[in-house]
Amino acid sequence: MLSLVWFRRDLRVHDHPALSRAAAEGPVLPVYVVDPVLLAPDETSERHIAFLGESLRGLNEDLAVLGQPLVLRVGDSLEVLARLVAKHRVTRIVTHAETGSRAARALVAQVGDWARGRGLDWLVLPETGAQPCTAPALQPVTEGTGVLPGARALGFTASPCPFRQPGGREAGLQMLETYLAVRGQGLPPARATAPEAERSGARLSPYLAFGVLSAGEIRAAIARLRDTPGAAPERLSAARLLTAQLKRRDTARTAPLAEPEGAPATGAWARGETGLPFLDAAMRALIASGWLDHRSRGLLAAAGMQLHGLGAAGVGRHLARLSTDHDPAILWREMARAGQGPILDPVATGRKLDPTGAFIRRWLPELKPVPDAHLHTPWFWPEARRALAGRYPEPVLDPACAAREARALRARMAPGRGRTGSRAMPCDDPLIEGGFRAARGPQMTLDL
Ligand SMILES: Cc1cc2nc3c(=O)[nH]c(=O)nc-3n(C[C@H](O)[C@H](O)[C@H](O)COP(=O)(O)OP(=O)(O)OC[C@H]3O[C@@H](n4cnc5c(N)ncnc54)[C@H](O)[C@@H]3O)c2cc1C
Known part of the structure; x- marks a missing residue:
């Protein structure tokens, strides 16, 4: 059974239930589609594409090490997936539950309807389980990898961002480590001044937003810290704060609110x-x-x-x-x-x-x-x-x-x-x- 794993806001191989589940049952075609529905031009700019590019590069390298590089395509998700399904005789599509915009959720539902209508096995899993799962070995499938075009070529607004956090897993893991070891011991963001909060916040938000790190992995790192004999109380309180923030994230993502219609403000x-x-x-x-x-x-x-x-x-x-x-x-x-x-x-x-x-x-x-x-x-x-x-x-x-x-x-x-x-x-x-x-x-x- 060949499974297509559809990546969106889960750009990692570690603690990736969809990838692990698919790989346990046969070869896997890992696919990311640069689709304007998922990267809505009104809410996306050059900085997101730059962060995305760095994160996709890392994901591709990690997948290649496991045995099968990423298949990256630009276009309409349904059309791209349909072409790959037909070409490789894919029998199953595995993906994570969509927690993004209303349009993204509608798109995933549409692909699901199409897949079921074609008699494919359509499997949607929660993005992280009780315990983080490990990266699986992958059997190779022959398919070209593809490249991410630049933001301007994709039609996104120029948005120079000289102090942007770098994308990719290494950068995310480093942020987590420095937060739990040192930075989190500063004043909590709710009491800190703006310059203090810049340092004492976890700064994990872009890595979580693109799914370069999973909330499950972060919770596991917190649990390891809690189990460390003699861990400083300040470190434990930083860990508690992060746990509470992740809970707020869960709430927001499980019960999304309505999005108002309208273009970005200017002036x-x-x-x-x-x-x-x-x-x-x-x-x-x-x-x-x-x-x-x-x-x-x-x-x-x-x-x-x-x-x-x-x-x-x-x-x-x-x-x-x-x-x-x-x-x-x-x-x-x-x-x-x-x-x-x-x-x-x-x-x-x-x-x-x-x-x-x-x-x-x-x-x-x-x-x-x-x-x-x-x-x-x-x-x-x-x-x-x-x-x-x-x-x-x-x-x-x-x-x-x-x-x-x-x-x-x-x-x-x-x-x-x-x-x-x-x-x-x-x-x-x-x-x-x-x-x-x-x-x-x-x-x-x-x-x-
Ligand atoms: C107007 C407005 C818009 C915001 N837009 C975003 C956004 O697009 N993306 C985003 O990740 N956060 C957003 N936040 C929430 C919050 O400001 C950021 O998550 C936080 O500043 C990121 O810094 P950090 O990683 O150091 O967070 P920490 O405070 O250390 O928290 C750790 C993680 O918990 C999550 N988190 C933190 N605060 C919240 C919250 N209030 N609700 C849900 N999850 C939370 C984030 O994933 C964050 O990375 C917004 C807040 C406001 C007031």
Whole structure:
């Protein structure tokens, strides 16, 4: 019996139940299809293709060592799989349950219907079992391997990402090891500042999103640490935190929420040019690195929707295109939370996430001349006009006022919501009278 194993977000040979199951019963044709339904152009960009390319290279090498390299094709999944099935007289297709976008789930269901209709054995397995399974030996099948075209050739948006995490299993394993051994002993991301969270977070999200590592393998590494005599309590608490985060991931992936329709947002918020330094620094960090800590992401999403009035679809798809770890199930759940969560003042929240201003200074070098005391609100700095003209924009909105207006709007839309309604008040903030509105007057010459 020749089985075709269809890889999608499970780019590994270790702890791969579909591959192990198929290989136990005969030769296997391992296939990855670069399909626009799976890599939706509205949510995918050059950085994902680069990470994917590095991860597929590793997968191909690992499969070749086991006995049968990867078959990589570009096109419509159903057409590609149908051609390979006919050519090799495949009798069974084995794959993992799809946990990605609605379109990806529909595509897998469609392939399943087609396979069953053709009398093929269609087997869909959970992506990871109770115990990680080991990589199986593979019998060779004669079929060309194929290459992944570049992102531009595939029609994806250019998206330079100089600080992107490298793809591939080696990089993922190294992240896991350094987190459990050292990095996780820093302040947990929920209490850390943005620069601290960059180091103390597990940073496993792109490896999990592409399935280069499985959650089961990570749980097994955590269990080994727990069983290590004399393991430091700080290491054990990092392991506990990771276990809790993996549970959240499971929940998101088993109960995906509806995805709103709409194109990625553009404009000042999307470019990190709102004139609100922490918000802009967070966006520029995401643009340059493809990653952001959880609280800063939440603030970006909430500010985009609540203060800038952008729709959830636009905000979510822009974040998706920038996040190397884009995982539709997690993204849309978090977008729903951010849309319904507390309305945040990005300056006040920014001060908590970046009390020393180190994060702003790193990602907004144009604010170098601004003294620490004015870094979160450069418009209050008397020298701003002279020193920042042409370099950094004037704020596009007054943060405290916009937050209050958003609260008032929410209270009007849902009068029964209690506290939020009673806190709505007119925009008579001293910040506006003393600084922001004055700063927006005709005498202001900052670059607009
Ligand atoms: C608006 C918004 C969009 C997000 N989009 C994504 C996304 O596309 N992909 C993504 O992986 N995470 C997303 N997250 C969740 C979270 O911010 C990232 O998982 C986290 O920052 C990744 O860093 P880490 O690997 O160091 O995570 P850690 O906090 O160390 O967690 C370890 C792993 O647990 C999972 N995880 C962490 N937080 C969550 C969560 N809230 N829900 C479900 N699983 C979680 C991730 O796989 C992560 O790699 C989003 C959060 C927000 C607020």
